Amino acid sequence: MPKTLEGQITMEKTPSYFVTREAPARISAMSRDTKLIVVVRDPVTRAISDYTQTLSKKPDIPSFESLTFKNRTTGLIDTSWSAIQIGIYAKHLDNWLHYFPMEQILFVSGERLISDPAGELGRVQDFLGLKRIITDKHFYFNQTKGFPCLKKAEGSSKPHCLGKTKGRTHPNINPEVVQRLRDFYRPFNMKFYQMTGRFFGWED
Ligand SMILES: Nc1ncnc2c1ncn2[C@@H]1O[C@H](COP(=O)(O)OS(=O)(=O)O)[C@@H](OP(=O)(O)O)[C@H]1O
Structure with missing residues (x-):
């Protein structure tokens, strides 16, 4: 990581950190x-x-349904499949809490990031101790993309949406499989809400 001067914030983004067992100890050893x-x-x-x-x-690759189950007849879910494993947030968070207090971790709601990007980014700015500079004024909803986009990209006067790899159309998944997964995740989600003190509203 580059050196950070007074008044600067250095940021690094790697999606796999949250689910990597060694990451909390290594990051904590770098800076608590x-x-x-x-x-x-x-x-x-x-x-x-x-x-x-x-x-x-x-x-x-095989269908979503066939990757989801270890045994389709018994409905046993294959928790070793990374697509399933990553969503067991309570388990991953538990690993981080051995090294960092909850006050140092902010969970951003992916759903709210789409429905209310400025609100969610307001929480991020507060968490980082920054003035709320990014507000509603910075976003517009792009009907074609189906997502919020920036009115002006950084260093440009043109609007900017995320690229084609963000916001892909998902395939239709058998509703019974979706229901089975909902049932599987429910207890882990409840635990996660308890741990974070935030209700993310993922059950229907
Ligand atoms: N503003 C805006 N525009 C487009 N997409 C948005 C936006 N905000 C959130 N999202 C959601 O971001 C999802 C992709 O992000 P990922 O973190 O999975 O991307 S990646 O891991 O870095 O590839 C992507 O997931 P998919 O819809 O499954 O593609 C989007 O739902």
Whole structure:
């Protein structure tokens, strides 16, 4: 990590940190004051999104349904499949809490980031001790993209949406499989709400 001067914030983004066993100890050894920000979304949608991304690179992979189950008849879920494993947020968080207090970790709601980007970024700015500079005025909803976009990209006067790899259409998944996954994640989600003190509203 580069040296950080007084008044500067150095940021680094690697999605896999949150689920990497060795990451908390290593980051804590580097700096115990590090603030951690994690974007989480409904683990079921997350798994489907993860699968969609893999499918875009390897169109020949088995169906979502067949990867989900160890045994389709008993409904036993394959928790070793990374798309499923990553969404067990309570388990991953537990690992981080051995090294960092909850006050140093901010969980951003992926759903709110889409429905209210300025509100969610307000929380991020507060957490980092920054003035709320990014507000509603910076975003507009792009109907074609189906997502919020920036009115002006940094250093430009033009609007900016995220690229084609963000916001892909997900394949239709058998509703029974989705329900089975909802049932699987429910207790882990409840535990996660308890640990974070925030209700993310992922059950229906
Ligand atoms: N503003 C805006 N525009 C487009 N997409 C948005 C936006 N805000 C959040 N999202 C959601 O971001 C999801 C992809 O982010 P990831 O973190 O999975 O990307 S990656 O891991 O870095 O590839 C992506 O997931 P998918 O819809 O499954 O593609 C989006 O739902």
